[in-house]
Amino acid sequence: MWSGRAHRDGEIEGTVDVSIAEAGEFGLIARIVARLGSGPASLLGPGDDAALVAAPDGRTVASTDVLVEGRHFRRDWSSAADVGHRAAAANLADIAAMGAGPTALLVALCVPQDLDVAWAEDLAGGLSAEAGLVGAAVVGGDMSSSPTLTIAVTALGDLGGRPPVLRSGAQPGDIVALAGRTGYAAAGYTVLSRGFRTPKVLVEAYRRPAVPYAQGPAAARAGATSLIDVSDGLLQDLGHVATASVVGIDVRRDAFDVPDQMRDAASALGVDPHLWLLAGGDDHALAATFPPGAALPEGWREIGSVHEGTGVTVDRKPWQGGAGWDHFR
Template sequence: MSIAEAGEFGLIARVVARLETGPTTLLGPGDDSAIVAAPDGRIVASTDVLVEGRHFRRDWSSPADIGHRAAAANLADIAAMGAVPTALLVALCAPVDMEAAWAEDLAGGLSAEASLVGASVVGGDMSSSPTLTVAVTALGDLAGQAPVLRSGAQPGDIVALAGRVGHAAAGYTVLSRGFRTPKALVEAYRRPQVPYAAGPAAARAGATAMIDVSDGLLQDLGHIAKASVVGVDVHTERFEIPGQMRDAATALGVDPLQWLLAGGDDHALAATFPAGVPLPEGWRQIGVVHDGTGVTVDKKPWTGPLGWDHFR
């Protein structure tokens, strides 16, 4: 059955049937608006849009994979503020001849990823469009903590990372060269493994700045450096290159450091902490903050790519 055959309201009913309800959802899909609990009294909000051919390809990823990726991109932004995600709002623009089952499986992926943090898809919108587009807005709760901004890093802080980097970029390169293995790298591109709990844990531990690594580690650390008016130096000896990544890099003629330092879509979290503060579980030091500007690698300017830019 195509989307046109299902009709707007028939498709909505099919999609809603795939959604789970989290504990913060007081009123889910079905009315003019949803109602989401906000115990802290402050709501953290973030939006991302994914466009077919720019952010995903249907011949590379299943609709459930795309749903997981779309949810993760937004939920990670909430975690990067030190907050706990509570809800997602999703807008889908799709060609009328697309199968309704595709949208249902997309909803299943969105819901499954949100359920990892106790959040749920609470509403959204649909429209016909020649270009398949998924737009997601995430909401979150600070649970009494101060938000961790990009602008709080201080000289003398250490730079730490939670989660993995480079895996999704390696998987993207593998797929773009026409291969489907190593499976671990391809799956990392299709479904990121986001360290959601590491964000609130960092806030509780006294992180001074934090960011979601979505566009590339060096580029995103550059946002912290600019906002905080400091310099950041990344130490490459702190990174371990997995065997499969090293083998793939050799086969494809790529420097694996480019994947680690400039690859996006893993949605790791990068943060700065005062020196001497014990790092929370799952965090590891990868560099230092100093009295300077910009981002360097092993105290030298990085001449390779920095990361993703939508208009470059």
């Protein structure tokens, strides 16, 4: 649990050209803690052996994720604040995908000793800012020296008295719906990997996902039968729902409009934009199934249907594009 102290007279030293090795562990902790806010569920934050987080529901939803430099982010592509936003979003989205509201984050940080303290501070600022979007806060964590910059985040959430919405509840006849956008982050990644920095809307979507957090609890209240965070690609993640629910899922290609800037980028780069839309990850949209005839909450749109069978198809045919993200493929 982070419990560093500020420097003399309560002042935190400046961070210009100061490495983590020079600042030391507790100097770095003090700087990071100074950048963190608090949330309504945070009864006790950084400074003791553990945090104390309220759980009004009596149950706690928990999820964890890890970002490794060179695998999940590059410092020449994204600012420290961008990385902080992405690290928080990946976990907060998982909480929303259970139909819960996020309450707190715990962060473990493994950093090279020559990393600038200012970078770590800005990372903390990004983590705190993203958590603040949903009224959550970073309540503590741990850190270690490491040759590889690694950020591990654990998110906690509260169900508000509702049952969790699982992947295993989809039934034949259900509507498949989507909240949020897909394809933007994958398109931004492709643009960056080809050495470009525009279109800005795509690059910024890769750097900082726009997650529809509120739509998770909204789907739960509207009677969603299953729910999932689209982190690895829509078709791949819907495949998890199909497997868990023992059903087949069909997605309609015409349910996805290709934005002009995405279409232009795809044309310039020689990519089918539907590969981004259907198989690209990192936007953290939410996909859900709802009973037949259900009125979808505002912010959700129908994209397909559930049927008896197995697997995921597009327009009732096997998808021939990429399957989605796999860390070991």
